[in-house]
Amino acid sequence: MKRFLHSFRYAAQGIVQAYRSEQNMRVHSVVAVVVLAAAAFFRVPGRDVMLLLLAVTLVLSAELLNTAIEAAVDLASPEIHPLAKAAKDTAAGAVLLTALFAVAAGIYVFYRPVIDWIAGIVS
Numbered sequence: 156m157k158r159f160l161h162s163f164r165y166a167a168q169g170i171v172q173a174y175r176s177e178q179n180m181r182v183h184s185v186v187a188v189v190v191l192a193a194a195a196f197f198r199v200p201g202r203d204v205m206l207l208l209l210a211v212t213l214v215l216s217a218e219l220l221n222t223a224i225e226a227a228v229d230l231a232s233p234e235i236h237p238l239a240k241a242a243k244d245t246a247a248g249a250v251l252l253t254a255l256f257a258v259a260a261g262i263y264v265f266y267r268p269v270i271d272w273i274a275g276i277v278s
């Protein structure tokens with residue numbers, strides 16, 4: 156049980172460390188809060204909120220893995236090496252893919268509510 160609780164503490168330390176060192180983590184988190192606030196404002200259905208939460212979780216998880224890979228590569232290969240570049244660029248590619256999914260999910264969820272909201276203001 157104690158080891159189990161320790162593993163939670165180490166995981167939390169990893170997340171805090173990523174927030175301290177990675178500006179992208181902070182930017183993605185601010186965007187996530189704004190998106191979830193917008194979901195509350197537009198009263199989007201529960202299943203759409205779950206889709207947004209999935210997108211947010213994917214992006215932040217990919218960013219954490221990217222941070223871990225960057226740290227491991229910098230430790231293993233502080234000098235310039237094509238494999239170091241491949242590892243870092245591939246990890247960054249994973250973040251990009253999840254971010255594109257998040258944009259697609261955002262358009263899917265907010266397109267209709269935003270159109271209806273604008274129509275309500277104009278009419």
Ligand SMILES: Nc1ncnc2c1ncn2[C@@H]1O[C@H](COP(=O)(O)OP(=O)(O)OP(=O)(O)O)[C@@H](O)[C@H]1O
Nearest residue numbers: 177179225232233234235236237239240243244247
């Ligand atoms: N050891 C290395 N060997 C070869 N290319 C590297 C190496 N380190 C970094 N690079 C190249 O430089 C790019 C930027 O590397 P860096 O470590 O600054 O990552 P970053 O994505 O900018 O990190 P951060 O998210 O902290 O800003 C990498 O994507 C890679 O193409």
